[in-house]
Amino acid sequence: MNIALLGSTGSGKGTLIHALAEKLSLHPISLGEVLRSKASYGTALGLLTRDYVTNGELVPDEFVDAMVEEVFRHLPPGTHTVLDGFPRTVGQARFLDDLLAELGQNLDAAIYLHVPEQVIHDRVKHRSQPRHDDEPHILRHRLHVFRRMAGPVLRHYAENGRLVLVHADRPTHEVELTVQKVVEDLRQGQHPAFTDADFQFLDQTFKARSVVPIETDPALNLVLLGGPGSGKGTQAVNLCKAFEVPHISTGDLFRDHIRKQTDLGQLAKSYMDRGELVPDDVTERMVAARLAQPDAQRGFILDGFPRTVSQAEALDEILHELKRRVTGVVHLKVSDEEILRRLSGRRICRQCQAPFHLLFKKPRREGLCDRCGGPLYQRDDDKAETIQIRLRNYHRQTEPLIAYYHSSGVLTEVAGEGDPVGIRAAMLAACKLFSEEPEDAAIS
Ligand SMILES: [Zn+2]
Structure with a gap:
């Protein structure tokens, strides 16, 4: 079984992934940790990533994909995984589908933890260990970009019935129990229903902003x-x-x-x-x-x-x-x-x-x-x-x-x-x- 956790910063993914890993014996794959550990490995990919980082260049998405691939290929057969921080784009979601199919597996569900933006602002303000990127103007922009990127990813999973919507604006232990139940049901072969109301909710939340065409720009x-x-x-x-x-x-x-x-x-x-x-x-x-x-x-x-x-x-x-x-x-x-x-x-x-x-x-x-x-x-x-x-x-x-x-x-x-x-x-x-x-x- 493979599950992806989706959610913006402040949605509680980080805490949840460790709780799930422990209680349901899922192997956690957190992209941040993969990158940090790879950079210190002696692999070609690890060295390359470190080159990009030390030269002040962006690590191309194709390397991120390749690292995720490496992790999956080295897991013992039959490992159940839970992913955090990947996929972030539709391209990555498709990549993951292809990769898992090649390994004779599939992604059973993408669990989206929804928290209203105002709540995220409050949560972040009260974080016990503030992060360097928690300032309100940075956070606002980050959430805006999340909305734009997450919409298509969620639609990708909704279209083939793999999306689970969890309203995560609740105490941590309640969210944990809900997600635990989802995973247990999946293990029994039952997929939680994704309702029309859920669809409408997503459409509203991730509605694309219309860009008015501009008539002339001589440049x-x-x-x-x-x-x-x-x-x-x-x-x-x-x-x-x-x-x-x-x-x-x-x-x-x-x-x-x-x-x-x-x-x-x-x-x-x-x-x-x-x-x-x-x-x-x-x-x-x-x-x-x-x-x-x-x-x-x-x-x-x-x-x-x-x-x-x-x-x-x-x-x-x-x-x-x-x-x-x-x-x-x-x-x-x-x-x-x-x-x-x-x-x-x-x-x-x-x-x-x-x-x-x-x-x-x-x-x-x-x-x-x-x-x-x-x-x-x-x-x-x-x-x-x-x-x-x-x-x-x-x-x-x-x-x-x-x-x-x-x-x-x-x-x-x-x-x-x-x-x-x-x-x-x-x-x-x-x-x-x-x-x-x-x-x-x-x-x-
Ligand atoms: Zn020379």
């Missing part, structure tokens, strides 16, 4: 999509030069905020220092602040954000606040075989970090750096096994995002293989179509 507000090794970064730099708009990458934003020790930077760092994932709402606020700056008024090229449909919706909201919208999305398409060829050939000098490539930039002496003679090595990131994991998860995450932009009519695809000059020209041509003043864009 080139561009989102660049492309997998690992697609060459997206290089193309972004070219396009920014041609259209004189800033290149906004989430990696740079993070490093910038942390270096300048802004409020958001310090907040992000506090998660990283604890070995936790930086929550989406922190990233979103960095993007929102950046897009509001004067140099982004003529347009921008976003690279590394959005990565999920939920983040795409967040971007729509952010731009809507600014009376703007996404005017174009370019998907730089490269086949998996080509990506594998590009990434797995990379080598780096252990002494001076100079980059080489077995096909495109061979060192003069095999295995040795041209510059300092140091030994070359392959980063864990570039090993075939890791690339496969990244690709698989990239596709699962990005396909819904591509569908999202396709349906809003702003998507175009550019083939990212072959002659670099041709790719560059195709990118410029695609973006010119989105730009309202094509004559102004100098193609050089």
